[in-house]
Amino acid sequence: MTTEPEISGLDGDWRIYRGDSSPHERVRRLPPPPPWRRFSPADAAEGRLARDLQQAVSYRPDESAVDRVNAAILLRRPLLVTGKPGSGKSTLAYNVAYELGLGSVLYWPITSNTTLQTGLYDYDAIGRLHETSLRGAGGRADTGEPPDIGRYIRLGPLGTALLPGDLPRVLLIDELDKSNIDLPNDLLNVFEEGRFTILELQRLPEEQSRIHVMTADAGPRVPIDRGEVRCGNFPIVIITSNGEREFPPAFLRRCVRLVIEPPDRDRLAKIIEAHLGPDARAVSDGLIEDFLARRADGTLATDQLLNAVYLATSGSRPPEAKLRDILDTVLRPIERPGAG
The missing domain is CATH 1.10.8 (Helicase, Ruva Protein; domain 3)
Incomplete structure (x- = not known):
């Protein structure tokens, strides 16, 4: 004969909610959550890193996935990963970043409204104009210098991944099949050239040739010369798809493809x-x-x-x-x- 284990402090009843409309404080004795559902409200970034780490160390890829990841890394090509929902497509990116010691994953979730521009950088023209207006109205000390434009430019996940560095970053482009019809083709030139330009910086005078801008992962501001970002090491790009649409042949030709089996x-x-x-x-x-x-x-x-x-x-x-x-x-x- 076996006995059911009791929940500490819950009188042997596993339920937190009873449904009898009688107020109680059982929720204060809520047991610890599953490892993959732990959050840290005191430090949101730390909590996210902990969940990412849990995903990374718990992932178990098969030999096919390992071989294709290596092929993509060696060829400096994106890895296009397809498979059923919940098969671990996104988790593969965290596992690669963890094992190779490449820091946090740059995460770019795709929707039907996503454009190449949102992945590269965002320029807050209205915010900069507002600061200029405040200075002109005497709301702030007017130094005679224009507002620092770098405070109003933030690189997106793709733009941050293309920054030059000693080691590549891992970029997860999640659910590309949800994108509009143009985005896969729009990515081709960036993937081929490994660079892009920030037009707002290229228009600046020569004395402002180097501008420090913000990044997608909230790190320190990074210098951009003459508005051009050119990667030193092509990022490890992992693109996921649930197979809800076909991609153009030109796009597929530039990817290493992996189908994750259950x-x-x-x-x-x-x-x-x-x-x-x-x-x-x-x-x-x-x-x-x-x-x-x-x-x-x-x-x-x-x-x-x-x-x-x-x-x-x-x-x-x-x-x-x-x-x-x-x-x-x-x-x-x-x-x-x-x-x-």
Whole structure:
């Protein structure tokens, strides 16, 4: 006979919310979250770095992914990664940056409104005009010098990745298939030349040939000479796509392509151990089998399995009578073949 583990301080009841409309303070005794859902409100940047690190060290690529990452690095070409949602396409970028010691990933999420310009840099012309007006109206000390234009130019993720440096940066262009039809072709020249110009700086007089501008990762301002950014080492560019559209042949020709296949039983076990430890792996065989059977009937993401294992193995697990129903909800397919 087995007994269910109790939640410390919760009287053996796993529920925080009871649904009886009687106020209580059980939320103050909320157990620790899963490792991939930990936040740090005191330091948002530190919290994000911690989550990125958790993703990076827990990722387990297969040999095909490792080989194609190396091909892209050696050829100085973007890596176009396709696969089902939740297959680890984006996480690959964090794993590469962590293993190679290349610092934080420059993240560029793509929407239908994204343009090449937003990835390269942003110029706050209105903010600069406002400062000029304040000086003219006596709102600030007027030194006779124009406002420092570098304070109003911030490089985007792509622009920051192209800055010259001793080592390449890792740039994640996430979900390019959501972009407008022009963006993939617009990227071609930047990928081929490894440089771009900031027109607002090129128009400045000769005595202002070097301007220090802001970067996408909030680091110290960097110098730009004559408005031109030219990379010294081509960045490691990882582009993800859910396969919702086709890309132009000219774009595909310039990419190394990788299709991430869903992880098999062995890789799933390794992923569980990396996130939740060897004890969770040792008791998760049944859930892995259940997950694989459900995945055969529809799309399931690996993080759904991690959620199920966490619920089934943590101290805050529901009682056995309720656990199966909750796991059915957690492991519900995202989509089924032929659906839609």
